[in-house]
Amino acid sequence: MPKNSPHLVMFSKHISGGEEMDAILQIMITGLTLGSMYALASVGLALTFGTMGMFNMAHGLFMTIGAYGSYAAAELWGFPLPLALLVGLLAGGIVGAAMHIAIVSHMLHREDFTTTIMVATAGVAILLQDLILKQFGAYPFKQPVQVEGLMLIGNTAITYQSIAIVLFAGILIGTLGWLLTKTRFGLAIRATAMNQDAAKLMGVKTELTYLQVLVIAGVMAAAAGILISSLASLSPGMGANPLIRAFVICVVAGLGSVTGAGFTAISLGLMEAAIGYYFGVRYGFPVMLGLVIIVLIFRPAGLFGKQGVVRA
């Protein structure tokens, strides 16, 4: 496992030799913590793909930037914890908006948008990662934005950080769900995702919708990055592993399905925790990758995705 993986820290807090109940509780807590971080990491990716047909290779860097944003605000500028958290989220949103204005908006009308944008965003990812490396160096800093302490239920230790992660992710994803399903703003996003031309004909300014989607994706990714770095540490390359996981989740769920990504993330988090508990942490990721292959063979459109039908 790489040094910045969250699992080492998670499982070091697990007290072995407990009874079956303890094991289940431990798996639930670890799984929910992992799952909610994965959900945060993948909903933005699913939303960008679903709305714009764009696979954002820089999504992992949005996470890194969120994490470093919070770190800089708390450690270097001495901001209080909630404000530092906010700075991190804001940094993700700003980078999302900047990428849309500088790059994506100029490429949207190309016929080969879906492929060229992957190359372009991969370039953005390399650039941003090197900028962070230049600015902060490669030293694995500790994320100062976190809550200390733990409590015991039976023989199981629950860190306050785990509780904070699940709560924070729950609030953010709940807000996103409310935005998408209950507001006019969300209606515009869903309409654009389903049929771009028709949305335009209804008066939806789709270009603005795309900008908003990238800002939302940036904020969600930044939140994921902050939380992940609070369990591991900061490094310029910290976004790579979560990006692969987010991609796996989106493929298993069905590319573009936001709700599906949320459910899949929680399920895979729980599954990974169970595998980690019974077989060892090192098997979690390979099993996850194996699952993608199986899903792609038997349900190419994903668990929540629909096979596209072309109608004349």
Add this chain to the structure above:
Amino acid sequence: MSTLLSVKGLTSGYGNLQVLREIDFEIETGKIVAVIGPNGHGKSTLLKTISGLLPTWSGQCSFKSEPLCSGAPERARKGLVLVPQGDQLFMGMSVEENLLMGAFSRSDVGATMETLKEVYELFPRLDERRTQRADSLSGGERRMVGIGRGMMSNGDLMMIDEPSLGLAPLIIEQIYDALGKLAKGDRSIIVVEENPSRVASVASHFYLLDGGKFAWSGDAKELSASGDVLKTYLGG
């Protein structure tokens, strides 16, 4: 009668391929105009260009005696409505959500609900299916949602692209009954059809589009008198 939309010297196309060549026409408030012509000669392109989905290469459009702004969303907000070919519904939304999307740029909630009631009166079938997802509807029901969604924006000009396309004759009759009722209001309508036979009973003026230009135009009386012209173009 005042001129609602006037088009002068409009050219447009896809990529490097020019489709429309110097189109001129006008539509007055409260009138129904039909654009007819063979397949692949620019009927849909004309509607898409006027709606702003395709860029205008040259020429001027003015709507409600103002120059038309660019961009489909802006034009839709001004009251220029396109009911596109093949319906283009929001497949993952329910019938009612689709209809309400049509009113996206309206802010008058009360009046919007009135229009929704009108749509359900015109198409009682949609009232029965209001919670059903659009992708589970039949072709005829989809067309009704498409037209109903266009009505919901309460625009001044409604452009309908081939309302009879791909439907059974019985359903086409229902759709045209509905168009006939729509025409009694004060909104202007442009209907595009390949064949003039259906649209002859509702439209007051006809344009024949051939090779990206209007090859003939006239009113209902001239249409019935000009059988030869139409036969030449449409192979009637």
